[in-house]
Amino acid sequence: MDQLIPDTTYYYVVGRQGHDPAGQGTRLGDVGSFRTAPAPGRGAGFTFTAFGDQGIGYNAAATGNLIAGLDPAFHLHMGDLSYANAGGSGKTGDAYDARLWDSFFVQNDPVASRTPWMPAIGNHEMEPWYGADGYGGMRARFTTPDNAWNQSTGIYSWRYQNVGLISLDGNDVCYNTPANLDYTKGKQKKWLESRLAALRADTGIDFVVVYLHQCTYSTCHDNGAELGAQQDWAPLFDKYQVDLVLSGHNHVYERTDPIRAGKATRKVASGDTVDPVKDGTTYVVAGGGGGGLYSFPAADTYLGHETANDKSVPMVVSDRSGHNQTVKVTWSRVRYTGYCLVAVDVTPAVAGRPARMEVRSLMEDGTAVDRVTVQRS
Numbered sequence: 001m002d003q004l005i006p007d008t009t010y011y012y013v014v015g016r017q018g019h020d021p022a023g024q025g026t027r028l029g030d031v032g033s034f035r036t037a038p039a040p041g042r043g044a045g046f047t048f049t050a051f052g053d054q055g056i057g058y059n060a061a062a063t064g065n066l067i068a069g070l071d072p073a074f075h076l077h078m079g080d081l082s083y084a085n086a087g088g089s090g091k092t093g094d095a096y097d098a099r100l101w102d103s104f105f106v107q108n109d110p111v112a113s114r115t116p117w118m119p120a121i122g123n124h125e126m127e128p129w130y131g132a133d134g135y136g137g138m139r140a141r142f143t144t145p146d147n148a149w150n151q152s153t154g155i156y157s158w159r160y161q162n163v164g165l166i167s168l169d170g171n172d173v174c175y176n177t178p179a180n181l182d183y184t185k186g187k188q189k190k191w192l193e194s195r196l197a198a199l200r201a202d203t204g205i206d207f208v209v210v211y212l213h214q215c216t217y218s219t220c221h222d223n224g225a226e227l228g229a230q231q232d233w234a235p236l237f238d239k240y241q242v243d244l245v246l247s248g249h250n251h252v253y254e255r256t257d258p259i260r261a262g263k264a265t266r267k268v269a270s271g272d273t274v275d276p277v278k279d280g281t282t283y284v285v286a287g288g289g290g291g292g293l294y295s296f297p298a299a300d301t302y303l304g305h306e307t308a309n310d311k312s313v314p315m316v317v318s319d320r321s322g323h324n325q326t327v328k329v330t331w332s333r334v335r336y337t338g339y340c341l342v343a344v345d346v347t348p349a350v351a352g353r354p355a356r357m358e359v360r361s362l363m364e365d366g367t368a369v370d371r372v373t374v375q376r377s
């Protein structure tokens with residue numbers, strides 16, 4: 001759909017050519033609705049939500065219902081959507097059941113029928129039987145903005161009010177699941193830099209948020225952190241002062257202290273404020289959308305349950321040959337092993353007070369796990 005009027009509620013019925021939704025045969029439950037965004041600069045603030053690794057089941061439905069309760073302007077899904085490809089290696093030997101896609105949409109329909117879901121591509125979306133990149137199934141099921149060089153592969157950029165957003169395909173830089181490693185032949189990196197430069201040059205945009213499946217930084221060892229993202233993309237996140245990077249892939253919640261040049265710049269506890277201009281980029285892993293949980297090598301530490309967290313923690317990364325290396329890091333500030341989502345409340349600049357984003361993480365019952373304010377100097 002295009003040419004929609006800003007700040008307007010639309011009602012719709014899914015039907016067929018020639019079907020009259022006002023005529024007989026339409027039940028009230030068939031009528032969906034959604035509200036379009038206010039025109040840029042006209043909004044009074046908004047909330048968006050995010051998680052990855054949802055799958056299908058009790059916890060997946062619970063985090064989905066939590067989205068509905070928050071009534072966000074949009075929801076970001078950081079990949080590993082239905083797990084129809086259960087194997088997730090992107091190879092033809094993976095176990096695959098296409099019917100899980102149907103269950104996924106039935107589960108999420110009550111929320112996704114009124115709130116836009118903006119997906120990033122995970123390793124479980126590589127379905128090697130469908131297209132050279134394995135994304136034929138994604139292209140058939142999702143339409144995303146087509147402003148990158150290749151259409152509907154999960155690489156796209158958009159804006160909502162004063163926030164610029166970029167979705168990346170982490171399979172392009174993933175050394176331990178290399179089915180699509182380097183498949184863009186450097187094009188994604190070039191496109192990323194041009195998008196970051198354009199968004200930062202836009203005076204109507206206060207914050208730049210990047211979302212992708214794989215973790216640039218994480219201390220969860222199940223899937224580790226991506227050396228490819230650290231080497232290829234983190235220097236660009238530094239250069240363009242990206243405010244927030246959201247990912248999934250590790251089925252836990254983790255927030256870093258602000259990082260620049262691979263190092264923590266200062267300790268930011270729950271409740272504190274980060275200044276991305278001075279401090280660097282905050283990285284959040286929110287992979288507790290519903291899939292089976294992973295674990296951390298160090299004790300959980302989160303709002304109201306802080307544990308001693310002054311020592312370094314081991315991070316595992318794969319190198320290009322697939323060998324694991326362990327590196328000690330100090331930036332793992334909040335760790336929570338449980339189902340959760342991230343809710344970001346965006347407030348525009350008013351009466352001399354700068355714009356801010358309050359990034360909250362919530363358990364599936366709505367209890368707060370973490371809270372940090374992002375405000376640029």
Ligand SMILES: [Fe+2]
Nearest residue numbers: 053080249291
């Ligand atoms: Fe996953």
Ligand SMILES: [Fe+2]
Nearest residue numbers: 080122123249
């Ligand atoms: Fe994953």
